[in-house]
Amino acid sequence: METLLFWLLAVVALIAAGSMIIQRNPVHSALFLIMTLLSLAGLFLLLSAYFLAVIQIIVYAGAIMVLFLFVIMLLDIRRVEAAPSRVKLQKSLGILLGVVFLLETLLVLRSGVITDGAAAAATPLPEDFGTAVALGRVLFTSYFFPLQLAAVLLFVALIGAIVLSKRRW
Amino acid sequence: MVPIANYLVLSAMLFLIGVIGVLVRRSALIIFMSIELMLNAVNLSFVAFARLWNAADGHMFVMFIFTVAAAEAAVGLAIVIALFRQKDSVDVDDVNLMKG
Numbered sequence: 386m387e388t389l390l391f392w393l394l395a396v397v398a399l400i401a402a403g404s405m406i407i408q409r410n411p412v413h414s415a416l417f418l419i420m421t422l423l424s425l426a427g428l429f430l431l432l433s434a435y436f437l438a439v440i441q442i443i444v445y446a447g448a449i450m451v452l453f454l455f456v457i458m459l460l461d462i463r464r465v466e467a468a469p470s471r472v473k474l475q476k477s478l479g480i481l482l483g484v485v486f487l488l489e490t491l492l493v494l495r496s497g498v499i500t501d502g503a504a505a506a507a508t509p510l511p512e513d514f515g516t517a518v519a520l521g522r523v524l525f526t527s528y529f530f531p532l533q534l535a536a537v538l539l540f541v542a543l544i545g546a547i548v549l550s551k552r553r554w
Numbered sequence: 555m556v557p558i559a560n561y562l563v564l565s566a567m568l569f570l571i572g573v574i575g576v577l578v579r580r581s582a583l584i585i586f587m588s589i590e591l592m593l594n595a596v597n598l599s600f601v602a603f604a605r606l607w608n609a610a611d612g613h614m615f616v617m618f619i620f621t622v623a624a625a626e627a628a629v630g631l632a633i634v635i636a637l638f639r640q641k642d643s644v645d646v647d648d649v650n651l652m653k654g
Contacts, residue, residue, distance in 0.1 A: 391556040395564045402568055402591055406575035411583045418587050421568070425594055428561065428641055432605040437616055443596075444620055449590070449627045456631045457583060460638050479577040483570050490566045510608060523610045524617065531614075535621040542625030549632035552639070 391431055398424040411457045415450060422446045434515040561602035568595035582634050582644040586627070593623050 401420035408414045422445050429438035513519040524532055568591060575588030597616045604612025634644055641648050 386555055395560075396562070396596075399567060399571070402571040406571060406579060406584065406588060411570065411581060414587055416583050416639065418591060421591065422594060427596060428564075429601055429635075431556065432561065432601050434601045434604065434613055437597075437601060437613055440565060440617070440620060444624065445590075445594070449624060452584075452627055452631060453583070453587065460644065462570055462581075462634070462644060475577040479574045482573060482577075486566065486570055487636060490563060494563070514608065514610070515613065519610055520613055520617070524616055528614050535618055538625050541623060542628050546628040546632040549629065549636050554653075 387431060390427070394424040394427045394431070397421075398428070411462065412454065415453050415457060418453075419446050419450050422450070432515075433510060436515055436517045436520050558602050558606045562599055565595045565599040565602065565607075568592075568598065580645050580647055582637065582646050585646065586630050586634070590623060590627070593619055 398421050401417045401424065405417040405421065407413045408417060426441040426446070426495045429435075429441060491553060511519070572588045572592035572595060575591065576585050579585055579588070597619055598610040600616050600619070604610065637649060638644055
């Protein structure tokens, strides 16, 4: 059952991601990206990261992608994106990068550095693994300073976005 | 249980699709979406490793990546809007203001 779900979600995620970069219409791209994000949330559930799966749906598929859709519809882009012409160099670069990356991945997997799930399955998970309680406990103790920095980062981004989108001062 | 390696390969594939999107597309909006996709691929491998080692630290990193992605989306989209006002397009090839 778990294996079946994994393959289903993985295939949906890959197809949706592929369609996202192929689509000409940005709205369709955004919808396909939302589909990828939702299947990733399902994969998080399979990895027993329950809280993150919920956050993924609420924050990513909800807030961030709605912001994207807002901007796309606000801009009302009439001109169709020109066919990728200059892209010769970058396209070949992309393919080269892809092949190298694939080879690296295969090498790492074959080297056996990453032992597969047997070890993880053997040690039982902590009772509250991946719940809001467990995450909150770690977040407000070991990761307290990064949490403060994240708050500052969000504040700066807020100011930056307002400054950038203001028309006249 | 599905081997963790499967999740890592899936994560690598999604990341690659994101890289190809950034390199091939010219619309700034779709480039942003590809960047989001790459961030999510990394999130998946963080969560997979957290499950492998039964540690919550991977989850923490994912939370911070969410924060950074939100900030990046807000500022990036503001830049796209400013760009559209200036040039009436979101094509990254049209942006050469800082070209020497």
